[in-house]
Amino acid sequence: MTQALKHRLPDPRDTDIVFCTSKEGLAVIGKPDTELAIWERTLPFCLQSWLNQLDAAFLPDFRTLVDPRDVRRAIVPHMDNCGMPSGDMRELLVSDIEDLVSAFAGITGSDLVDIRLERVDHDACWKFHRDCVEARLLTTYRGLATEWVHRDNETQALQNQKNYDGPLEQFQSNDVAIFKGSCAGPGSGVVHRSPPIAGTGHTRLLLCLNKRSMTSPEPWPADDRQETGRS
Numbered sequence: 001m002t003q004a005l006k007h008r009l010p011d012p013r014d015t016d017i018v019f020c021t022s023k024e025g026l027a028v029i030g031k032p033d034t035e036l037a038i039w040e041r042t043l044p045f046c047l048q049s050w051l052n053q054l055d056a057a058f059l060p061d062f063r064t065l066v067d068p069r070d071v072r073r074a075i076v077p078h079m080d081n082c083g084m085p086s087g088d089m090r091e092l093l094v095s096d097i098e099d100l101v102s103a104f105a106g107i108t109g110s111d112l113v114d115i116r117l118e119r120v121d122h123d124a125c126w127k128f129h130r131d132c133v134e135a136r137l138l139t140t141y142r143g144l145a146t147e148w149v150h151r152d153n154e155t156q157a158l159q160n161q162k163n164y165d166g167p168l169e170q171f172q173s174n175d176v177a178i179f180k181g182s183c184a185g186p187g188s189g190v191v192h193r194s195p196p197i198a199g200t201g202h203t204r205l206l207l208c209l210n211k212r213s214m215t216s217p218e219p220w221p222a223d224d225r226q227e228t229g230r231s
Contacts, residue, residue: 016151023103029135029178030107036148036190039176043096043141048174050089051142056203058083059142061119065112065212066220068105071098074220075115093141097207100176104137104209107178112219114210121203123196128157128164130189133181136210138171143204145171148179148192157191170195 016035018028029037042048062078072094084090101113118124120143128149138146149157153166171177182189197204210216 026178027107036179043174047092059119059205060117063116065114065216068101071101110211112212114216116208118206123198125194126196128191128193131181134183137178139176139207140173141205143202144195145173154191
């Protein structure tokens with residue numbers, strides 16, 4: 001059985017992996033020799049407990065392309081539509097997403113950010129792969145977090161897939177990771193996968209941030225932005 005290393009300590013040999021203590025530290029992903037930046041953090045216990053106990057049917061599942069200044073107005077209606085209870089805990093979640101979108105936009109120089117907040121109860125993206133992006137931010141608010149492998153194990157993981165039994169790393173829930181994808185240049189792209197959870201009864205809540213791409217939805221409605229005085 002593959003063993004996930006739950007509390008990995010920095011290894012001096014991992015010159016392309018950087019651990020940081022703040023969201024500002026994630027900007028190190030902009031350096032040519034950095035492939036993965038990990039902000040090891042924890043959320044307030046009250047928020048984590050609320051998310052873990054919330055009926056999975058009330059977890060949001062949406063995608064939107066939005067100006068970082070308009071995140072709150074763009075995502076709150078999705079939370080209303082799925083029945084996520086309003087109140088202090090939801091406010092903490094919205095504020096955290098706003099902060100991460102703002103940080104990602106600043107690091108990547110994006111005027112629009114593609115936001116996916118996904119409710120996952122199946123084996124989504126279970127295959128080891130490299131993302132076809134320049135850079136991507138991931139954090140898991142609920143459930144098992146993303147799994148990944150080191151350079152030495154990438155070929156084996158990509159070839160063996162579900163039969164891979166080599167060393168496997170796993171982000172902690174609420175860790176924030178920005179990693180380069182295959183579009184960042186030759187040799188770039190962290191090999192990773194979503195943890196297989198089909199049949200376990202568990203539901204994940206995953207936030208994924210990307211720069212605008214050909215697969216992004218249309219920007220958050222122009223008529224709504226005009227109501228706020230945005231051009």
